[in-house]
Amino acid sequence: MQQSLSLDTFSDLIGNLYQGPLETIPWATFLNQLNVHLESKYVTFILRPPSTHVDGLMVNTTGTSTEAVASYNTHFFTLDPFVGLPNRQVVTLAEFVSSDDWQKSEFYKNFLEAVDVFHILGADINTCDGAQCRIRISRGRDDKPFGDEEKTLLAHFIPHLERSIKVHMQLNRIEVERNLYAGAVNQMAVGTIILDEAGKVLQTNQVADRLIQEKDGIKLVNDGLQVGTDRDTQEFRRLVKQSLLSQKSSNPSMVEALRVQRPSGRADLGIIVRSVPLSEWSEGKQCPTVVIFISDPEQQSTAPQEIVRALFDFTPAETQLAMLLANGLTLDEASEELGISRNTARAHLRSTFSKTGVTRQTMLVRLILRSVATLG
Known part of the structure; x- marks a missing residue:
């Protein structure tokens, strides 16, 4: 292992650790960096341990085979002796299981020996929110065993990893709730379009996407919206501008309504323009500022x-x-x-x-x- 980490390197690792919840594969960058600095074969981070009812949820460093992950999830997790570690404490396998018992274990002989994993360093993180996470770092039989230096280095990251896990859990809850509410709005056949402070489209739901693609009463032009006739568009932009001013002045959420003609002659669209109340610490130019709700009288009920x-x-x-x-x-x-x-x-x-x-x-x-x- 590299003898010590410079302040810049440590800072980079910590930065990627906290960036982890925002990555497509959470913590992938941090885990691969840690793998390099510890000169290990693999690093595995288990967000949810496998059980007889559900597969484990784990992130592995580059090079880990999908077959090995599947085998662990379906069978070998029940044989793993390196579990139930003291909370937040970094432990080596040698401290937890004797070398003789380890080499005789079915888990090692039938699972890890084939991929040359012998030395393991790990820690369990059990949060107050109920998360039961594990980090496991491995080396081969001919590699140097993990010692105090590696234990100390990993221990520096454990408190930060726990905080990052809590951020991940909170973001995941918010995303699940958002998807639930978005799905309910879609089922109710209400189009929603969210605008930023410049009046540009930030987000649309499925119903709004369909209406925009039809270009029959509402369309997207240069990230902005045009509705109905030229006169409708002028009135719509006035309402959006008024909503933007209402939000910036911290006035109560303003709601305005508009009926929009469709070139096809189909029933008019109904549009609600509403300012989005800012949270106390909202900042940035791409915060949701105005929401547009659209109803299509010709949309049929999709109730099963x-x-x-x-x-x-x-x-x-x-x-x-x-x-x-x-x-x-x-x-x-x-x-x-x-x-x-x-x-x-x-x-x-x-x-x-x-x-x-x-x-x-x-x-x-x-x-x-x-x-x-x-x-x-």
Whole structure:
């Protein structure tokens, strides 16, 4: 191992450690750097230990075979004796398992010997949030065993790695929540477009992407939005500018509405322009500043029929009829679509009234469209 790390090298390693949660493969850069400085064969960071119910989640340095990872996840993790280390304490395998027991172990003979892993240095990090992480560093049989120098070096990184794990967990929770809410908005067929402080598009959801691609009432030009007629666009830009000023002045979130004509003659789009309240420490030119919500009256309900059926205890035939009515068809059009007589359709409709407690077709449609079925 290199005898010592310069301040610049140590700073670079720490920087990449904290950059880790933002990498496509978390901590890949830091782990590969650490592998070089410790002159080891492999470094493995286990974010989630494998179990009989779920595969482990681990990051490995370059050169680790996918077959070895799969074998560990499916079988050999149950034989690994180098687990359950004292929390946050760097330990060598030689301190934990005797050399004789190690060489006789099935884990070594059937798994690690083939890839020439003999000496192991490691630490476990169990956070207050419930994370159970492990870092393992390995060398071959003919390599120098890990000693105090390597233990001390790794120990310097353990507190920083724990903090970085907590950052990763927080970012992951935020991303999961964002995806859940974004998915719900998509299911509700509401387009969302987020603008930065310059009025440029930062992010769009699937519904907004479809509307933009159609170029029928809204389109993207040089990262900015044009809507409807020239007059619509002027009014839209005025509302966006007003929302930007509202946010910068820390006024309560401003909401404005606009109806936009479509060149195709299809039903007008409905647009809501709303300023995004800044958090106390928000900074930077690419913070979300304005959000645009778009509704398309011609967008059909995508509520899954099986969910509508389960919610309201409809028969399959009643469900099909109710969904057609919810998507704007008249009773006559729905009966023709289903290939049934109008009297049969009316009988199905009366049955849905009885099951839902409504008395008019419009009330039934409203009930379905406002139900949680659209989130299914």
